[in-house]
Amino acid sequence: MSIYGLPRPTQWVWRLIIANAVALLLLTALVPSLAPNLAFTPALPDALRHPWTFVTYMFVHAGLLHLAFNMLVLYSLGTRVEERMGSRPFILYYLYCGLGGALFSLGLSSIQSGPIEGASAAVLGVAVAFAMFWPDAELMAFPLPWPIRARTLVISLLLLDLVLALLKVGDGVAHVAHLGGAVFGYLFFRFQALAGPGRAPRARIERPVMVQSVSRELDRADTPVPRVPRATERDRDETAIETDRLLDKISGQGMASLTPAERKFLNEVSKKKRH
8 A cells, every 4th residue: 555545556557557658758758750650540541541549549648747647547546447357357448448439539520630649538438447336436536625426526527528529629638539438438337237247347335546545444455345245135146246256366367466355355255155
């Protein structure tokens, strides 16, 4: 834990932060002329002539402030999401949401014009995943002086993007791409729900944070501790789903990949089965 109660970055969150920081350094100090060739242009046939830009635009940022904001949100929310989803599904989901931002902008090129760059679409997809998993989690979001629920925060940001996109304010922000990343993220979870109740995400009430912890419980542990609740039929299903996820994680990454909270959860499940 950091002194501010933020979680330790997980595998792909850490790699994405490093990759974006290195890309900004290289494109700013060494090869600035390369940046326009990596940004995504939401217009045909330019987009098809440069297919790599559907992905590379996610690693091009307009400056340090742009990078810092995106990486702060990825760090504070993405860590929890990667722990919940697993590393490989998380990075695929991240890239999928970023691709969704590009496709959405291409489809609505009459609203979104000009080159697009930055990880915002992918990061907003991660924020949607966080809100799907923990809709009632309380977050501190600068400059608000009070905590706000994850679901309320994400919906508010998307409504703001929608209004600004429709008004065509010309502020240089890719509002349509933001909406695309969020829409694709939401559809991902809706399709999982249609695939069957066993694969749909289960929302749990926890209190992770964007900038600073507002919960004393989180200051005492690296991650929120999942508790095994009373044995109702629905709760047993949720416990089984979480147990299966952790067993899959052990199988793919080894026992050392478990967080202290996940180890405690498995121990509690094991004790209940012995009684």
